[in-house]
Amino acid sequence: MRYPAAAPPPLPERFRGRPLVDAGKCKAGCRVCAEACPTTAIEVGEVAGRNEVRIDLGRCLFCTDCSDACPEGAISYSGDHRLSASRREDLVVAAGEELQLAKALDDRLRRLFGRSLQLRQVSAGGCNACEADVNVLTTVGWDLGRFGIQVVASPRHADGILVTGCISENMVLALQKTWAAVPPPKIVIAVGACAISGGPFRGNPQQLGGVLGAGLPVDLFVAGCPPHPLTILDGLLRMLGRLEKEGRVGGVEPPVRR
């Protein structure tokens, strides 16, 4: 795979990337999408007599419930796979707004991790789909190692942790111990709706609603349920400042849909 030097692999036509709301079609006072959303990711406000729809990509399961429910056909999914952010609040996007994609780490961390990043993966109360698509990045096709990013077996050997899952009560202690065992400076990456917000398990008393709920600081959020391997790779490369250079296809254009 030549990405990011060339275009990323094409995604299927039915692929659901970033959701888009056509504000022109949205009818004032209608709240059907917000009521249909399984994770209350959609908030409908009112500005000057018109609806203002905000979608929290950190809660979004990228299912079809809102787009199917909308009587005006105002909600659709784009083929844009880029869904990562540096701050939790950046994932809440209003109709027509651009998503503020993840920024690179500060200069000091980039100097340390930019060409060699060792990650310990912690799975804590998910469904194993995020884990599966993180694993895919280490296969020969995606070859994560070419970016100097590796998954290591011990937190002592790691520069940070990559967390998946809603953080079940039964995994909090193990997560915190793993985090404590990583020597500083260190980073946290939250992959998937569960790790960002609890995902479909949001509100269940048996979980903490994601990594922030467990009291860990998060440096990178990657949205999706689960995020496509390309989405995860995009987030990692953005965090390391490796998609910013002009002329790099992956940095400036969304992929083609076939």
Add this chain to the structure above:
Amino acid sequence: MNKARPGFAAIRNGSALPWRDVPASSLAAFQDGLASAMNDELRLCALFALRRGGDADPRLFAVLADDARGELLLGTAAVEGPTFPALTQRCPQAHLFEREIHEQYGLRPEGHPWLKPVRFERPMHADPRTTPPPAIGAAEFYKIAGEAIHEVAVGPVHAGVIEPGHFRFQCHGEHVFHLEISLGYQHRGVEAALREGPGRTSLHLIETLAGDTSVGHALAFGMNLEGLAGLRVGGHAHVVRAIALELERLANHTGDLGALSGDVGFLPTAAFCGRIRGDFLNLSALLCGNRFGRSLVRPGGVRFCIDAAMAGQMREKLQAARRDVTTAVELLWMTPSVVARFEDTGVVSGETGVLLGLVGPAARACGLELDVRADHATGAYCFVQQPTATGHNGDVYARAFVRWLEIQRSLDFVEELLEMMPEPCAVVSGGEVALPGDHVAVSLVEGWRGELCHVASTRGDGRFDRYKVVDASFHNWPGLAVAMRNQQISDFPLCNKSFNLSYCGHDL
């Protein structure tokens, strides 16, 4: 009532019954009925407690599978008082179920030989704000004493990108006498959250019960709602569902064969299969936009259709994948060092498989001919059959080879279905389904790991008072523990991968 089985009502897979038609027996008669059914080679698909509105005492509910007749038998019995005599000594298949009944409903099976927590969850009806869950992992582990005996503890955080669980080995050098598996780290409270359903989150909780079995679990859920509400599913939707379920099997079986070869250090097949697994996942994404089949199965049908152009595209991609997977996997059987590592490792005998109630490829690998697709066929499986693949030795080799047979048969099956694609295609896009009150429905689906059993019980107003899920992993985790007896501890990764069980599917 089934004449041959007093105390049990017979239904077909995916159908519902009013609660008043489920025979209620005395506990002693109920347990005798279960024990005699086990003697007659019926299987215990589910045994759990629930409390229905108006019940003075919690009751037990059982689902038995009569594979020869293609029937499911349902029966119930009230438990008076906080204890009941355990059935496990008579029926080892009840072992984990009775532990779960104890954990979820506080009913103590007296005389249970191994009464430990299953997933360290609160009792089902406890108030989560005031009742903390039991301390995870705090259990009396089985111990062997002796000067040279040592214990190896692994997890919950493992060395790879894997779900969390805890393993405790009792070893003498490399030799493993006993492995105890202690789970519950992935417990997210799914069964409790499904009560009062179906609602807008229900299907999503089901699709994420075990992410690699999203289609299988969504199908079981859909069948239950269809059985309860009397919804008709069109021919096209049946075919799309079967294709999606087989794509899930193809992706996972291919991934497993790659991972097995990786665990014995045979990298060519590991590398190829890692990529080819992705080709099958991408076929699911072609169909519904998601590599794990999310948002495809809906109660009443499917959300996406396969038109002629897509069928053509899928056929073409399947042919390429078949070519690739054949080349990659045949390398395994031709390499003596791989075969030598697979053979006679982690043996589970057929007798043990029956006692434990193993399901899926793990059961078929020890010669047990059981497969929901054949024995309790629904949908497209009624019209196009796949021969059931079995092995003989119950070792890693057999578990690997059964997967390979299933890959080939599954490919034939999908290609045949793609030729038929009945018209018209009607897309079902969700919406509330009204369910009849005081009914119970049961569905079985042959997921890629084995049998998935869902039981939906509604109260008077049509809402769930209990939604029970039994993932294939629940049956098969004890099989892994048994397979490790008298093995080298270095064979654990290989044995583990040959079962490849779900932690979240078990922990719920």
